[in-house]
Amino acid sequence: MLSSLSYAILALLATKAQSGYDIARQMRPPLGILWQAKHGQIYPELARLVKLELVEVERIDKRSGPPRRVHSITTAGKSELTRWIVKSPQVRPANDEFVIKAYALRRVPVGAATSLLNDQIETHEHRIAALEQLIDALTSRTARSAAFDSPRFGEYAALRRALGFEREHAAWCRWLLGELTATAKRARPRADRQPAVGRSSVARRR
Amino acid sequence: MLSSLSYAILALLATKAQSGYDIARQMRPPLGILWQAKHGQIYPELARLVKLELVEVERIDKRSGPPRRVHSITTAGKSELTRWIVKSPQVRPANDEFVIKAYALRRVPVGAATSLLNDQIETHEHRIAALEQLIDALTSRTARSAAFDSPRFGEYAALRRALGFEREHAAWCRWLLGELTATAKRARPRADRQPAVGRSSVARRR
């Protein structure tokens, strides 16, 4: 049985032949939307796929540096990929460090909690903006890129997923901040509230 | 430096002293909302925390089976936890196998893709219902459980996060199914469409 990373690599190679470096670039955190992995994991995994004959390599020598190794998916690789896709996956772990922090957030001073949340919201807003830009670029280039049978559909679907995920997370952070602020106000009904430590960016509603 | 799992354990022990088994039960997939881990990882990690003196153990002998080992967080453990909470986390990987499947979904027959999506939607609906029930149980028990300063707030926040995540994922699956169906209809404008193979449950809008 192959790892998820293997299938992610096969899915990328199914769109076009490319080098390990190209794959690593598309999977580089934090922009990798299909799957995220570092080159230290990708190169050995590619070698394994070649040994299993699900992927082929063509060595292209250059006058300088290491030879470029262009990988392409084999017929066996394609059928393994399609075979895997239709199987219903079992539930993923979905562990998020920030949920632990939220769980025990009552333990820290209100100011520190506020700035942590504002920080987090700001980070997510940035990521949302970046994803929206990528989607705009994709949908404007081809008029019907939203269509299921377009070659770019996979990319578009993955981007939409990432965007939805980010928006949901940001909304949750804003809710947390709201709860925190409401409680703090109740405890100290007027004035004398100190401004939150750290970075600004009050939660915006979008 | 400690792992995320360590902090999840500390966060649970901060609410009350409990055994490794208790912790493992709360972290058991797929219901673990704070963090998910198996006992095979939890017991060694607990032992490590004890050695670091962030956690204490009290052995309670019973006439049968292994002695129950009740763990509690130390003062050092509490301060380590609060110190960690306020630090902004770096971005998490968030790899989801299903995104790979969606990315290459064009490769499989429409019928197989439809039943894969329906299956996935059904799974998520079940999880959503289970989470809604847990939230109802929590909010009805204590009138003001939504308040930030309630002892159950952490649990409530984690549940809301999980619910939002599930709903978002389900919505994305329904969108995918809609695109797929629209394209299939365009290709075969009338009649002669075969019913989707596999389980039913047509996507509902909520």
Add this chain to the structure above:
DNA sequence: GATACCATGTAAGTCGTTACATGATTAT
């Protein structure tokens, strides 16, 4: 009688990160 839950642990293996290692090319 079989299954599930209570309750603890360890061992082997896989997945994934970080750092080491090398060296050319392009941009500031």
Add this chain to the structure above:
DNA sequence: ATAATCATGTAACGACTTACATGGTATC
């Protein structure tokens, strides 16, 4: 000059899963 990017790999370590190992109690 300095840094970033192109381009490939390996080694050590940490995170996590799966299976092994044990044995009592309760439920169907």
